[in-house]
Amino acid sequence: MGVRARKTALGLLMLILAFSVVASACSKSSNNESSSTSPSASGSSPAASPSESGSPEATVEPLTISLFTAATGPIPTDDNKIYKEIKEQLGVTLKEEYLVGDIEQKLGVMIAGGDYPDMITANAKLTAAKAVIPLEDLIEQHAPNLKKHYGKVWEQLKDPDDGHIYWMPNYGVYQGDFSSTEYYGPAFFIQKAVLKEFGYPKFKTLDEYFKLIEDYAAKYPEIDGQPTIGFTALAFDWRDWGLRNAPQHLAGHPNDGGVLVDPVTNVATLYSATDTAKPYYKKLNDINAKGLMDKEAFAQNYDQFLAKVSSGRVLGMFEQRWNFGQAHDSLVSQGKFERTYVGFPLVYDMNTTDYYLDRPPINLMNGFGITVNAEDPVKIIKFIDTMLSEKWQKRLSWGEEGVDYLVGDNGLYYRTPEMRTQQEDVTWKQKFKAESLWGYLPKLEGKYPDGNADGAANQPDEFFANLKDIDKEVLSAYDRKTWTEFFSVPPDNRVSYPAWNIDLIEGSPAKVANQKMKDLDFKLLPRAILSKPENFESVWNDYVTQMGKVDTKAYLDRVNEQLKWRVENWTSK
Amino acid sequence: MTRQTVPKMNIAPQPARRTESFWSRVIRQRQLIFMSFPMLLYVLVFAYAPIWGWLMAFQSYKPGFSITNQTWVGLDQFRFLFLDEGFTRVLRNTIAMSLISLILGFVTAIGLALLMNEIKKTGIKRLIQTISYLPHFLSWVIVTGLVSMALSTEGGIINDVLMKLHIIKEPILWLGEGKYFWGIVGMTNVWKEVGWNTIIYLAAIASVDPSLYEAAEVDGAGRFRKIWNVTLPGIRPVIVILLIMNVGWILNGGGFDIQYFLGNGQVLDWSETIDIFVLKYGLRIGNYSLGVAAGIFKTVVSIVLLYCANTIAKRLGEERLI
Secondary structure, X not given: OHHHHHHHHHXXXXXXXXXXXXXXXXXXXXXXXXXXXXXXXXXXXXXXXXXXXXXXXXXXXXXXXXXXXXXXXXXOOOOOHHHHHHHHXXXXXXXXXXXXXXXXXXXXXXXXXXXXXXXXXXXHHHHHOOOEOOOHHHHHHHOHHHHHHXXXXXXXXXXXXXXXXXXXXXXXOEEOOOOOOOOXXXXXXXXXXXXXXXXXXXXXXXXXXXXXXXXXXXHOOEEOOEEOEEEEOOOEOOEOHHHHOHHHHHOOOOOOOOEEEOOOOOOEEEOOOOXXXXXXXXXXXXHHHOOOEOOOHXXXXXXXXXXXXXXXXXXXXXXXXXXXXXHHHXXXXXXXXXXXXXXXXXXXXXXXXXXXXXXXXXXXXXOEEEEOOOOOHHHHHHHHHHXXXXXXXXXXXXXXXXXXXXXXXXXXXXXXXXXXXXXXXXXXXXXXXXXXXXXXXXXXXXXXOOOOEOOHHXXXXXXXXXXXXXXXXXXXXOOOXXXXXXXXXOXXXXXXXXXXXXXXXXOOHHHHHHHHHHHHHHHHHHHHHHOOHHXXXXXXXXXXXXXXXXXXXXXXXXXXXXXXXXXXXXXXX | OOOOOOOOOOOOOOXXXXXXXXXXXHHHOHHHHHHHHHHHHHHXXXXXXXXXXXXXXXXXXXXXXXXXXXXEOOOHHHHHHHHOOOHHHHHHXXXXXXXXXXXXXXXXXXXXXXXXXXXXXXXXXXXXXXXXHHHHHOOHHHHHHHHHHXXXXXXXXXXXXXXXXOOOXXXXXXXXXXXHHXXXXXXXXXXHHHHHHHHHHHHHHHOOOHHHHHHHHHOOOOHHHHHHHHHHHHHHHHHHHHHHHHHOOHHHOOOOHHHHHHOOHHHHHHHOOHHHHHHHXXXXXXOHHHHHHHHHHHHHHHHHHHHHHHHHHHHOOOOOOO
16 A cells, blocks of 8 residues: 555656656757757858849848737738748748737837847837847948948937947938828828818818818718717827827927927927917817717727727827828728828918928838847848848839739839729738838838839829829819828928937936826826816816926936937038 | 565554654655655745845846846835825725725625525526636636727617616716726626636535534524525635635735726726836836836735734634635
8 A cells, every 4th residue: 555655656756757857848949949940041151242232132041030010910911922922032931920009018028038039120128128239230241222221311320329220210211302192190180071071171270170070070970870970089008199299280390299399499398288288178178068079089099999980980080190091991991982081280370380291300219120139130131131122122012013013104103993992902911912011121212213103102193093083072172282282391300300209218217207297198188178168277277287296307308418419410510 | 666665654644743853754754745845846946036036126227237237226116116196096096996806706706606506406507607607718808898898988788778777868988987997897807707706615615514404404494594504604714715815916906907908098096006007117118126116015015914814814713824
């Protein structure tokens, strides 16, 4: 009896031990496997010289690159054609991870674990955590296309703190002058159907804008069987401008994030909780009393917001066009063309010149960087460099010749009506386009050497041919040719523009103050907007008092210091 | 190994002799000690070894540098945490939501277990049990999605039903008003966990000696008498043990996910718990040390609460954990 009991106990113990050994061995070996694939797969020849810039694809060897993007989608399908071509022609397999939930938190966890992919989209956290490697030498030695591309803005790419380049901005580097037809920036958007209903009225102020929405909502309390929503705004995670940014534009300032910057003195001041902001929120309070404000606006997340806009029953919103691009595409693919939006640059009073449209500044703190975990940064930079070649740029932007576009006699690209319809299909895009990847890669913007625009939307002929009937009606009614013409022609950018991409430094008092300001805005602005009109004043005063307690000076000091630094270092000498 | 001579073993338990030395007792219990080794190792490696990371709480920790190569800031992180004007509010929310979830969770789970015990048809009993514990397996993302859909002002079932019954005139923005938030959290917790929590009570009830019921019946006790005088006292030890264990979690605010997913700017004053505060001012803005400081605070409070609950249970002559 005793013997058997002991044997069983021993046996059990051995089993447990054996299992734990196996388990630990397993986890270790799988680690090794995943990290060792890239060197062993490429192994033999790092020989192919970087100088063959003529045929860049020859320089990239079999390689798996893992990358994380801050985009939530559209997520390509497994058999996506572009990824397949990248693999076949360049030998590069891309393992992508998309954001789910909150970016700051995701990165916070990633940093705490030191668990980075090879390539990652920009964030100040990552630079602060030394998670990304300096790129300037890599670019100079291995990436002729990137070197040429960023030549003009090289100094601006450098981190103000240590002078290294960590990120490759995705937008804002133009070949020649910028010209765009589609507007992607901030504006007060309104459905084309509303404009049509009232015979395309001209308007410039908030009162006129909300009057249109009010009248339309009164006439059509339901759209497609669901209640009409007059106005919505998104305040979720880092997408906070829907709630916070409108006052600066209404006051005639460009998008500097949380501050107004005096173009002459280059000094930043806050506008939240000031009299610059108050009239706007008072107006939203008024329209809420009329039942036009989306009551759930400030309780919704990004997905719910997109779904709501996609349903076509939101008449107006303050937004940035790119932020609801997925909803726009969805409306188009549902055929609800008159439910898509036109942006208008509203201002507080008629004498103010609007400054919504800006000359595209270099999109700092954006695009991809390479992390310290990347086994072979040289190969990765060569891959990115290859993607910047004209051939791949066209492949990603225009598509495949003969399939996605045709070449006209004059050498200009165009699409047939069928091709155009196809391009609007969201599910088709997941299979044949790589929009998220393309969004973050460095881009040739403006015109290619052969005279074609950087994409179909900016090719004048394509743009006009792609306009729906309602679009043509809107444009001709307002006597405009493109959507950007609804905005005043912007003056030259201030050297220090824009202030929103200033790195506040992780964990610093400035960053804490910024978070507190945001918390207060998220908490009290909705309360002010949704309160009864007679209570607005008291909520607003409470808001101002509480804002007074925040260390806003720490925030402003950091912003002003950086603005000054930019003027000193970026002014062309 | 198999051919070893086997020492004489006493199968029957034997009262430990006073005179027995420590080492001889160790030798006698060596198999048990040996068997507890893996667990001990597990606890040491995963629960005690990481404690050295608490050093971070006294630094201004920057990732990318080693822990010895950081700026020491003393108690600054704790000062930031405790002196923040929002801290009392955050602490209040945490404790309030914990207590609500704790009390609701106990009352409903015990109540349901008692009710289910009274069902004589096993088929119906099984069905109810299965249905009531299924939500436990849903993840919080889905549960909170369902909750926000049910509470929506546009076609949410709660508002619809209340409107049809003429209890309210216009839809209530449940998730936009702070005063409802604690209740919503409590009810959601109950909905998700009540079935799961009854399992342990049902097991405890099953182990109550049936002769006690028979005796009570002979004495003329009805159903309610039997529940009150036999079943409940029978499962009291289990209730007390579970209560002691749950008291240690009181600074968790009844779960993190639910406030995180359901909360929004408008209800911040009621929804922000310690964990969310730390997430925002620690992890999200890159101040990891604050997270560690809050972790230390929570651990210390939890241990104190656990011992208090244990001591009280001991004084009252109840079962206890330690």
